[in-house]
Amino acid sequence: MKKNFQIVLFSLLLISMVLSSAMIVAANNISGKQKKERVKGSALGVKPITGTWINLAYKDVRNKYTNPQHFDNTDPELWRAKVRELSAMGIEYLVFMEVANEGKAYYPSHLMPWWFDANKQSPVEAILDEAGRHNMKIFMSTGWAKDQDDNLLNPAIKERQVQIMEELAALYKDHKAFYGWYLPVEDCLCPIFAEHAVQSANTLTEKAKSLTPGKKTLISPYGIGLSEFDNPEYEKQLAKLKVDIIAYQDEVGCVRDKFMLPRLKKTWQRLRDIHNRLNIEMWANCETFTWEQGTNDRSSALIPAAYPRLLSQQVAASAAGVDKIISFMFCGIIEDPKSTYQLGQPIWSNKVYNDYMSWKNQAEYWKLVEAAFFERLSNQATTEMMLGKAGIQALLDGKVAEEDSKDTRWVKFEKGYHEFSVDLKKRTHVKQAMLRLLNYNLDGIGMPLKVYLFTSLDGKEYNLASIKDAPFFPNSKHDAWIESILFDRLDENVRYVKVAFEAPQQVYIDEFFVNPMVK
Incomplete structure (x- = not known):
């Protein structure tokens, strides 16, 4: 009797275990299905802008509002405030445009004299520390070896970029916010990516991987409006790249064509098709700016574009399935009107901020505008x-x-x-x-x-x-x-x-x- 009871009890226990396992499998299947549905649902929406470049150097009139000339661009308090504001706007990735300029450094370098007051924290460190507090990710620059016109064919330029990388790795490779490297190889994809640019990017990538294993590498080339996508060499050149991420400049702000957006939608689709065969992430670098005077002119200031134009850029990139959207410039283009440090074109940088945040907060007006762009209204x-x-x-x-x-x-x-x-x-x-x-x-x-x-x-x-x-x-x-x-x-x-x-x-x-x- 006791033996029979033990058999029955064992059988019940076995059935219970089978049922429990089946329920777990079913739950996992449901969870997986729900996850797929969530991913599918989000793919139908518009991706927010989650990254931006940080520019430390005043270079020319283009920086008139984004980084005004006649004040201390190295003030650590300014940059701490700006990092906090960007985090509040949903920015996750910060990309240093440069960590040196004209032979002087924005970090405590042994190679070069410093731009900043030695009695204060360097702007690079201030940004890194504040980004770490807000769980943001930093792409460190390897430039500029000389200035914004660094010639990648010059051996001295290449050598100085590697030296900068070595110094930065020694100083910050274990910093919480240090996520990867921005390689300033901004050559034109016109009609294809030049071989010297591919090799320059790969040389820096190999050095980055050896100094900082596991860190990402990012480039942001221009010229997609002039690209020959049907040329077999176009994809072959991209396939040679060893970088992790290509953030393509969408060139809407630079007005490559009279009407950029219609062609851009098709361009993103072509690039997505290519990247589906590459082991490289495809990011959109959406240009938030327009020009105060002439286009693509160093004597013309960058000023904010109307947000409906930028939203259309976001829609075009999202519809094509880019992995992330970042932007060359937020600071001084899209500015919180409550900021203690008011950069940006007066009034209109605040207007674009209010519009963008209203969209992010899913205001009814912007829901309808977005749906119309998607032809879903x-x-x-x-x-x-x-x-x-x-x-x-x-x-x-x-x-x-x-x-x-x-x-x-x-x-x-x-x-x-x-x-x-x-x-x-x-x-x-x-x-x-x-x-x-x-x-x-x-x-x-x-x-x-x-x-x-x-x-x-x-x-x-x-x-x-x-x-x-x-x-x-x-x-x-x-x-x-x-x-x-x-x-x-x-x-x-x-x-x-x-x-x-x-x-x-x-x-x-x-x-x-x-x-x-x-x-």
């Missing part, structure tokens, strides 16, 4: 609901245009007064409405001053429901970008909606969304 109104002259029905066709004045999806309105009406066919609860407009000063395309929204039950007597100021951003000498005007907080049970505006110049609109919904 539905319209409750349809083309047959548009009243009036032919041609404007396209405002309700659900098709959005790109940042190009020649895109046929733009509906054009000349200078003067305009209005259009929509018959929703039945009484409808209208809660929101949104217009998308092109801003391109070079072609004389801009914003109306104000836009008026009227509603009606019978199509005869209209009531004013809302008035909105159109967005205004003065840094518009070079860029094309898309603005949106959202009529929110509406509570209208109506059949008809009318939009009216006065255009001081051409106005291009691609869609009028009624009760827009994210698909």
Whole structure:
């Protein structure tokens, strides 16, 4: 009897173990499935900007706002504050543009004299220490051997870069924040990456790996707008690289083309396809700036671009599946208005900060703007609901245009007064409405001053429901970008909606969304 009981007990225990194991496997499968779904879901969204360069040297007028000339650029308190602000903005990676310039160092070097006061902490150490407190990751620079125009073909330049690397490794290789190396091999990918640039990057990479095993290496070349992706040698050159990360400059700020963004979307897709066959991470270096005067001119200051332009850059990079988005310049371009140290173009660097943080905090306005960039914003109104002259029905066709004045999806309105009406066919609860407009000063395309929204039950007597100021951003000498005007907080049970505006110049609109919904 006792033996039978033991057999039964053992059997029950065995069954329990099998069931428990099955439940664990099932739970793991569910967890894995959920994880995949989360990854898939995040891939449909827009990646935030999680890294930026730190520039310690005033070099030319381009730094007029980002690193003003007539003050102490080496002040450790300034840089501690800036690192804290960047961390609060979600920045995880800091990349030193340079740790030396014109033969003087920003760290306690034995090779070179110092730029900073010997009685104060060096800016490099101040940034490293503050980054460590906020769990940020630092890419240390290997330059400049001489200045921003270092010639990689010069043996003396190469030798000094290695010497700088050796000093920095000895000083900081065990620092909590030291994550990797930025190799300032910013050669052009035009039409392919030059052999000397590949070898320079590989030489520095091999040295970095020997001095600091496990540390990442990063380069950020330019010229994707001039790249020959169909040339078999293009991928072969990239495949030779031994670096861990390539952060491609997207060149939107540099205005490589008249309309950069449409082609950039295709470019990212081409690069993603190539990187799927390489053992190298693909990062986007999204340019946040535009130019105060001429483009790509050292006598012209870098100033903040309108955030809708930058969001479109983020969307293009995210849609292609880049691994991370970083930016050449945040400090002095996107500035916290509460900062003790106000760098940046007055007013407008704060405006871009507020817009970016509003997007990061998932404000309703930016959710809709983002969805429209992704072509995932539905319209409750349809083309047959548009009243009036032919041609404007396209405002309700659900098709959005790109940042190009020649895109046929733009509906054009000349200078003067305009209005259009929509018959929703039945009484409808209208809660929101949104217009998308092109801003391109070079072609004389801009914003109306104000836009008026009227509603009606019978199509005869209209009531004013809302008035909105159109967005205004003065840094518009070079860029094309898309603005949106959202009529929110509406509570209208109506059949008809009318939009009216006065255009001081051409106005291009691609869609009028009624009760827009994210698909």
